[in-house]
Amino acid sequence: xxxxxxxxxxxxxxxxxxxxxxxxxxIEKNEILGLxxxxxxxxxxxxxxxxGLLKPDSGSVIxxxxxxxxxxxxxxxxxxxxxxxxxxxxxxxxxxIGDILYDAMHFHxxxxxxxxxxxxxxxxxxxxxxxxxxLSRYPKSFSGGQKxxxxxxxxxxxxxxxxxxxxxxxxxxxxVQLNMLELIKELKEERGLGILFISHDLGVINYLCDNVAVMxxxxxVEMQSKERFFRHPETDYGKxxxxxxxxxxxx
Numbered sequence: 001x002x003x004x005x006x007x008x009x010x011x012x013x014x015x016x017x018x019x020x021x022x023x024x025x026x027i028e029k030n031e032i033l034g035l036x037x038x039x040x041x042x043x044x045x046x047x048x049x050x051x052g053l054l055k056p057d058s059g060s061v062i063x064x065x066x067x068x069x070x071x072x073x074x075x076x077x078x079x080x081x082x083x084x085x086x087x088x089x090x091x092x093x094x095x096x097i098g099d100i101l102y103d104a105m106h107f108h109x110x111x112x113x114x115x116x117x118x119x120x121x122x123x124x125x126x127x128x129x130x131x132x133x134x135l136s137r138y139p140k141s142f143s144g145g146q147k148x149x150x151x152x153x154x155x156x157x158x159x160x161x162x163x164x165x166x167x168x169x170x171x172x173x174x175x176v177q178l179n180m181l182e183l184i185k186e187l188k189e190e191r192g193l194g195i196l197f198i199s200h201d202l203g204v205i206n207y208l209c210d211n212v213a214v215m216x217x218x219x220x221v222e223m224q225s226k227e228r229f230f231r232h233p234e235t236d237y238g239k240x241x242x243x244x245x246x247x248x249x250x251x
Contacts, residue, residue: 002065004029004194005050005162010059012049019045020056021218025196027162032188032195034209034226036202036241042218043198047164050196051082063162078108081160085167087151091139097125097150098135101157108158124153128183145176149183156187166198181208202241206230214238 012020048054052072169177212229214222
């Protein structure tokens with residue numbers, strides 16, 4: 001069975017500096033791959049390569065067995081969506097939530113009537129466990145956790161196959177974070193999503209992900225199942241990451 005996403009031997013530079021070196025990862029449908037590593041290791045740059053925001057110097061990005069080269073077409077942009085750490089990035093403060101979701105869906109589903117789109121928006125808001133009047137309100141009237149659920153709804157409303165989540169829960173309170181992670185788990189099962197989940201929090205990775213890729217200085221140094229990684233990391237760097245979590249928990 002072909003992978004949903006494959007990065008093969010990706011090299012990338014930014015502002016003249018090499019930031020990714022020989023990066024290879026793979027994600028199946030209905031799988032969450034956790035990408036971990038300290039700040040500056042190249043995690044967010046990897047996400048930019050996947051979404052087409054950064055063109056690699058060399059290597060292949062393969063989605064649904066098709067190599068993505070050059071400018072992404074409208075259909076690929078729909079199928080690969082991203083949720084950022086800061087939800088304001090996808091929520092224009094000048095627009096009501098209903099307009100934000102409607103515009104995204106109308107752009108990709110031209111043959112869908114306004115009534116059909118509005119019905120789907122209402123269903124999605126309900127699934128996200130947001131207030132009933134969400135569609136008629138502006139982003140500023142919501143809490144941080146609610147905004148992140150709306151940002152997730154904005155990504156999911158166009159029915160993607162691959163979701164890139166870059167530290168989407170790091171700014172949330174622990175209880176709100178847990179609810180968000182549980183929601184992502186459920187949505188993965190319901191929709192068969194492949195998810196690249198980027199985080200520096202190994203507790204979050206352990207709770208949510210199926211497999212783990214460890215990144216250090218722009219390279220993938222370890223990739224294996226979550227269970228194996230948390231029992232027996234293969235590299236010294238993986239052990240260091242786990243040891244740092246253990247020391248924090250002992251404090």
